[in-house]
Amino acid sequence: MALEDGVDTYTHNPRDNLAEIVVVTGGTLAEIRESAPGFVSVEFRLTPPLAKHEPTSLQYISTYYPTSNPRTEVRRAARGRAENVDMRVCFEGVKPQRAWWTVWDSYLGGTPVHTEEVEITEIGELHRFVPYIEQTVVGFRWDW
Template sequence: MAQSDFNVRAAGDLLGRLLAESPAYRARWRALSSRVTGELNQSAIAKVIEHYLWVQDPTAAEPTARMLKDRVGRALTGRNLSLETLTWFMEAFEMTKTDRTHLREIYDGRHGPASEIAHTLCSRREMIRGQRHRTVNLVERYDVRDGWLRRRRTVHTIRAIEDGVDIYLFNHEPEASRIEVAYGGRLGPGHEYGGGLRSVEIELDRPLQKDETAALEYSAVFDRRSVGLTEVRRAVFARAENVDIAVEFSGRIPQRAWWCLWADHLEGSPVDEGPVVLINSAMRKFVRSMEDTVVGFRWEW
């Protein structure tokens, strides 16, 4: 079955973001890269696939390294992506069931990403710092095990909108027991606001000049106070692009779940919501852009 150009481009875009932002996938191709750079290295990615094909059948006549590099380039730019090539990527990088499912849904046209969500916030809460960046990519994963929200892990690429951006302010749930920064910066002071909102400053590895980008990975770790939580919210103020949010369950699985929009960070009922279906015990949503809104999921056991 022929794929539409839109589905191929969307699948290629997601594939590129997964390879760039997932620590496990990124480590595979970076280990084969001779260049230290934050950008995707098509030659290194092709080497990972080449090794996978060789392991499958060392005697087979497989594509040359140059042919594989060209094939990787066409896939990641959305010019051409066959099911065979997509399968090579998924197998060579040992992708998770959730990521495989999402890729196939988009490739097959069964996952319609929302184009834009904006202006559901009734009023902004006062922050300790003004926002001096825009979000280029945001991948957020919530781990819920046996009814307990254990971790919220975020891979985040930001772009400075003025010179001298040296802080990213991470607003997080009051139930979080600690914040960890895996790369891109180090923990700075924390802040508490009225109504239960909390935040922590992440001091970037180096100040950004206008239009420069920085990649961050940080996590909120929760104690047992989070056992009763049945929703997760992500607030977005200035424009954020390529937002990918998922909640992954193990042990106890919800009976029903909804994708929601709220008018506040923590309080009130959703202003809009729609049912979602769990696939491989996970619910997921990709939005091309959002601004002045609070999005997330809620569920019932």
């Protein structure tokens, strides 16, 4: 939900082994640029721009290059309030052995403050829907 009139962008900061990002609905890809070490900054242009208190739905698919040191987590930070958060991680080929929905005390580094084991589906997907997140960092962790 927009906190002011004219909100027209959303920024996402994935790891720097991002291979492709495709917008499914809610906007267009505006820019990808270098960010902090180990990350890139992806800017989405929301279509249409939002009026104050107007909700939107942005859905995108990120694909990553394989690395010699595979990731074991995906985090998303909410500085303000984000409602109806639907998060999925899909694995191709090898699936993790175990996975957890996790809340951390910070985006970089940080310590898990809540962990809940989640099912890895037969097709290799982790999924969690939460009604909202606010001033928090959430995501999935897994063991190979």
